[in-house]
Amino acid sequence: MQKVKLQISKKKRIAIFIDAANIFYSTQTLGWKLDYQKFMDYWQNMGRLTGAYFYTAVISTKIKQLKFYKALERIGYKVITRELKIIKDNKNKVIIHKGNFDVKLAIDIVLKAKEFDIAILASGDSDFETVIEYLQSINKKVIVISARGHISKELARKASQYLPLEKIKSEVRKD
Numbered sequence: 001m002q003k004v005k006l007q008i009s010k011k012k013r014i015a016i017f018i019d020a021a022n023i024f025y026s027t028q029t030l031g032w033k034l035d036y037q038k039f040m041d042y043w044q045n046m047g048r049l050t051g052a053y054f055y056t057a058v059i060s061t062k063i064k065q066l067k068f069y070k071a072l073e074r075i076g077y078k079v080i081t082r083e084l085k086i087i088k089d090n091k092n093k094v095i096i097h098k099g100n101f102d103v104k105l106a107i108d109i110v111l112k113a114k115e116f117d118i119a120i121l122a123s124g125d126s127d128f129e130t131v132i133e134y135l136q137s138i139n140k141k142v143i144v145i146s147a148r149g150h151i152s153k154e155l156a157r158k159a160s161q162y163l164p165l166e167k168i169k170s171e172v173r174k175d
Helices: 020-030 036-044 063-074 102-111 126-137 153-158 165-172
Strands: 013-019 048-058 078-083 085-088 095-098 118-122 141-146 161-164
Touching: 013 020, 013 036, 013 102, 020 048, 020 141, 020 165, 036 048, 036 165, 048 063, 048 102, 063 078, 078 102, 102 126, 118 126, 126 141, 126 153, 141 153, 141 165, 161 165
Parallel strands: 013 048, 013 118, 048 078, 118 141, 141 161
Antiparallel strands: 085 095
């Protein structure tokens, strides 16, 4: 696969914001797993990394899941968690799992805007459109990363740049 050329000055400050559920399902559809260390290294090689944030809902009884989050923290991610909500329909037949992290992630990006020149938003959720508009209004660049088929058209259009995960697979895929 051809390497992706991004126009980023090594002096630029970069912050990574990962919508974990969105990226998990994106890579699952693609048939491979993201190596979060390689993902962080990829962006560190592009500029000056000022933060890496991983937003995820948890089931606190899942020890394997909690160990994974601790491993992410050891390599430099700030893991932001919230207990997973389980919502049943009125007949208790359909169970929906919700993390409801979009607002938290959006607020954090805005609050941290002074710390970066470029935000790497790993999500395909159109809920982040307004955040991108705001960041661009204060001269921030937003690179959105998601798999094709997992990104809203609105988000891809609104981003300063859309980078399909498939394009950087060789650099960030888990071996």
